[in-house]
Amino acid sequence: xxxxxxHPSRVICKSGTSVKIECRSLDFQAxxxxxxxxxxxxxxxxMATSNEGSKATYEQGVEKDKFLINxxxxxxxxxxxxxxxxxxxxxxxxxxxxxxxxxxxxGQGTRLTVV
Amino acid sequence: DQQVKQNSPSLSVQEGRIxxxxxxxxxxxxxxxxxxxxxxxxxxxxxxxxxSIKDKNEDGRFTVFLNKSAKHLSLHIVxxxxxxxxxxxxxxxxxxxxxxxxxxxxxxxxxxxTVNP
Numbered sequence: 001x002x003x004x005x006x007h008p009s010r011v012i013c014k015s016g017t018s019v020k021i022e023c024r025s026l027d028f029q030a031x032x033x034x035x036x037x038x039x040x041x042x043x044x045x046x047m048a049t050s051n052e053g054s055k056a057t058y059e060q061g062v063e064k065d066k067f068l069i070n071x072x073x074x075x076x077x078x079x080x081x082x083x084x085x086x087x088x089x090x091x092x093x094x095x096x097x098x099x100x101x102x103x104x105x106x107g108q109g110t111r112l113t114v115v
Numbered sequence: 116d117q118q119v120k121q122n123s124p125s126l127s128v129q130e131g132r133i134x135x136x137x138x139x140x141x142x143x144x145x146x147x148x149x150x151x152x153x154x155x156x157x158x159x160x161x162x163x164x165x166x167s168i169k170d171k172n173e174d175g176r177f178t179v180f181l182n183k184s185a186k187h188l189s190l191h192i193v194x195x196x197x198x199x200x201x202x203x204x205x206x207x208x209x210x211x212x213x214x215x216x217x218x219x220x221x222x223x224x225x226x227x228x229t230v231n232p
Binding site: 004006032034036042043044045046049051057091093095097103104105106107108109111 | 149151156157158159160161164204211217218219220221222223224225
């Protein structure tokens, strides 16, 4: 399958700082990227959907100003957790899809710990 | 609102037997469904998908069945192998009717499959 690279795999940051997570599609052009958050022993919760060159669509309850998503090119989307707090600690996963009707491929995930 | 439900948190089968993983959904607007396999601390790996206009799709040992009237799909793995042990997620895709027609890909809570040698 197609390769999606997510970086970093782990990050520890201080409370109040911002963290950027990158999601790259390595061998295809991703017109759509999805960002998820996974709490321990729970499902992947969709945070937002982004399309290249347009604003992301956020799920209800997800703060747009806290979780900034940029999908500036067909191979790169970034999620920035602004003013991180300990409750933002979680496993964040991105996925990328080329065209509608095709499967989405996932990155390896990022374990964020806010101390 | 859990639109995609996997009611069995775990399933244990013997090697060589069939594994059947079930998934129910509530939104009739989903246009295709996918199954993913996930190991701890890794991103999900795509297994197989099915369009809402079909009732079966097969790929090697994996077959997905869709019953639209019951809003139910299942993943069959036969024969099951110890390497199949993982958490399996059912996912469903839809197009939002509002917000510019952007997409959603939502997941169930997963079923942990254990295949015993």
